[in-house]
Amino acid sequence: MELVVLGSGGFALGTGREVRHPAGYAVRIGADLVLLDLGFGDLRQLARAGLDPARVRDVFFTHLHPDHVGDLAALLFFLRYERRPASGTLRLFGPPGFKGFLARLMAAHRPWVAAKGYRLQVVELKGGDRVRGRSWALSCLRVPHSAPSLAYRMTDGRRSLVYSGDTGFDPGLAVFAAGCDLLVLECSAADGQARPGTHLTVSEALSLARLSNCRKTVFSHLGEGSAAALRRLRGLPERFVLAQDLARFRM
Numbered sequence: 001m002e003l004v005v006l007g008s009g010g011f012a013l014g015t016g017r018e019v020r021h022p023a024g025y026a027v028r029i030g031a032d033l034v035l036l037d038l039g040f041g042d043l044r045q046l047a048r049a050g051l052d053p054a055r056v057r058d059v060f061f062t063h064l065h066p067d068h069v070g071d072l073a074a075l076l077f078f079l080r081y082e083r084r085p086a087s088g089t090l091r092l093f094g095p096p097g098f099k100g101f102l103a104r105l106m107a108a109h110r111p112w113v114a115a116k117g118y119r120l121q122v123v124e125l126k127g128g129d130r131v132r133g134r135s136w137a138l139s140c141l142r143v144p145h146s147a148p149s150l151a152y153r154m155t156d157g158r159r160s161l162v163y164s165g166d167t168g169f170d171p172g173l174a175v176f177a178a179g180c181d182l183l184v185l186e187c188s189a190a191d192g193q194a195r196p197g198t199h200l201t202v203s204e205a206l207s208l209a210r211l212s213n214c215r216k217t218v219f220s221h222l223g224e225g226s227a228a229a230l231r232r233l234r235g236l237p238e239r240f241v242l243a244q245d246l247a248r249f250r251m
């Protein structure tokens, strides 16, 4: 199982070396390639990482903010005109409201993003739901954010990966992530920068990381403020790392 970071940033644009692609992750799990979010430009990041977008069979969106769904139209456009999904099927999963969102997106881009020559399945998920792949299983947790938002936990039966999506502080997330091999945890803001309950500050992210006690925690969805604050910290355990675009983590 391997995680490839397509975008280690979020809504904030950043400057200079701190310009990061928005949220997007590819998971290589068995023979499958699964995407968790796909922000603006992340389809090209997938190609840069040497991964074939036509191999994607499942995409899980945590929520419908543009920094997480920005390249959904790009993916559908690619699959209509350049390549078909290798498996003949594309499954799109999202939080409550996803079906209506997708219908409006397709209407706006009609006919250029409509599925042609393959089967498109669209599924709305809620907290507690489970999804099975060929060699993996995924479960969902509702997390606090300014839009209906889910965290995901994936396992191949041996290793497990948790992705927080965007979230405010919630001890339930630490329970959901407990003991996993890799936790991808949002850390959008330096202390005092975030609107409480919508994103994690550095202190909140560190607290959740400690509570979860995962083998490795990758802080992502970084802004300039949070990245700088994390770098300034001394004595950070080795199992806590900052995400970078195109970084790879093997489990």
Ligand SMILES: [Zn+2]
Residues within 6 Å of the ligand: 010, 011, 023, 065, 067, 068, 166, 221
């Ligand atoms: Zn975001």
Ligand SMILES: [Zn+2]
Residues within 6 Å of the ligand: 063, 065, 145, 166
């Ligand atoms: Zn968001």
